[in-house]
Amino acid sequence: MITVPGGHVTLSDRRTERTWSVELAPYELAAHPVTQAAYAQTTGTDPGSGQGSGLLPVHDLSWWDAVRYCNTLSRQEGLTPAYRLPHATGTTDNGDGQEDGVTWDREADGYRLPTEAEWEHACRAGTAGPRYGPLDDIAWHRGNSREHIHEVGGRLPNSWGLYDMLGNVWEWCWDVYDPEVYGSYRVLRGGGWFDEHWSCRASVRRRSHPTLRIDDVGLRLARTPRP
Template identity: 30%
Template sequence: MKKFLVTPTFLLIIQMIGYAQTHGESKKFEINDTYSIEMVWIAAGQFLMGSPESESERNPSREKQHQVTLTKGFWIAKTETTQAVWESVMGDNPGKIKSPNHPIESVSWDDTQKFIKKLNKQGAQFRLPYEAEWEYACRAGSTGAYAGDRDVMTWHSGNSGRTTHPVASKEPNAWGLYDMHGHILEMCQDWFTEDVSTYNFDPKGPKNGTRRVQRGGQYTGRIRHSRSADRQSGFPNQNAFFVGFRLVHD
């Protein structure tokens, strides 16, 4: 993997482009005549992806800490995609714990691509986040294991009652994003590989693989799997009651 030299001049260019809008600015994107999705602007920048060796309960082979540069900003949904939005587009609701304002789960990565294809028929540019984008947004400028007080931000096996909850029931991170820690695992666009420390510049992961990245922890899992750096994966055609997604718009 080619190494990129990130100079002060290059960073200044990133800041001039990326901070034309600031982190946390929100905007609504129409899905159809009934629903819209509120999204938050994430400006371009740099961050340390992965976890330091001192972080408790880390996975050293999956979480090697490395600097990542994102040269383009993006819009990311404030919340996980709800069952109401899914049903309004797809006409069905495969969710196990059915409630309109709960996150859609029990859908596969392949299913999400069909959903996104329908959304983009009218020229929209929705997609899943790349893994580096997801962690950058999750951290919201933080460098610890969690982007704040985990007890007020996270649904996990110790407090969820083994059920999902309405989205945005917990506290958001500093950039206004809800449920980045816990609740349901969120699918990313990337193929999964154990070590991503060589992907440093607008990373999109390997070109092929067998599993797709999942991030954020989930309501029947241990809280340690809700850490900002924790990395999971699943097969593209696999659906699970604890896996869903949130959207990005370019």
């Protein structure tokens, strides 16, 4: 885990042409996405079907899989789980097409998903452009991936030591994308191995239903430091 300095980040959404600013306290973020080996060691399962090396990022994960993984790893390491799951399956429909909510204990020291503001702030690492470096140097994308996933850490990190913030796999964030239009859909960030170059930018937002599992989606761990 890398300590990310606090700061100010401005987010934007092309669909709605909306911008908003967020002030962030320091937090911790994993240097790379969770690997298949790490996920299998913690959960005993491998949703990525064991493709190749254990250093591949775990993928085919739903948002619910991701928050359960955070809690499971927290318990194994003696940390307080960040999430309270109201149902064992975590997918109970409340009648209007949305799942019953997960609550986030913001005082917990366990692992969690980054907020999308935390994700973008960490991705930019103090830069102001669409990317923190030349795309082919920092990311696996459709133009150089040969249309398959790659081991984590294979491209250059940003200046804060974070690898694969762009490309390889999209990463789940905590946030709901747009509840008035998309209900419980959650935010994805970062672009993936099958995405064109324009999707691999620090500001790009994608959305997906929290129960869906997609072959270019994984997760990266965050933590709130102890006071």
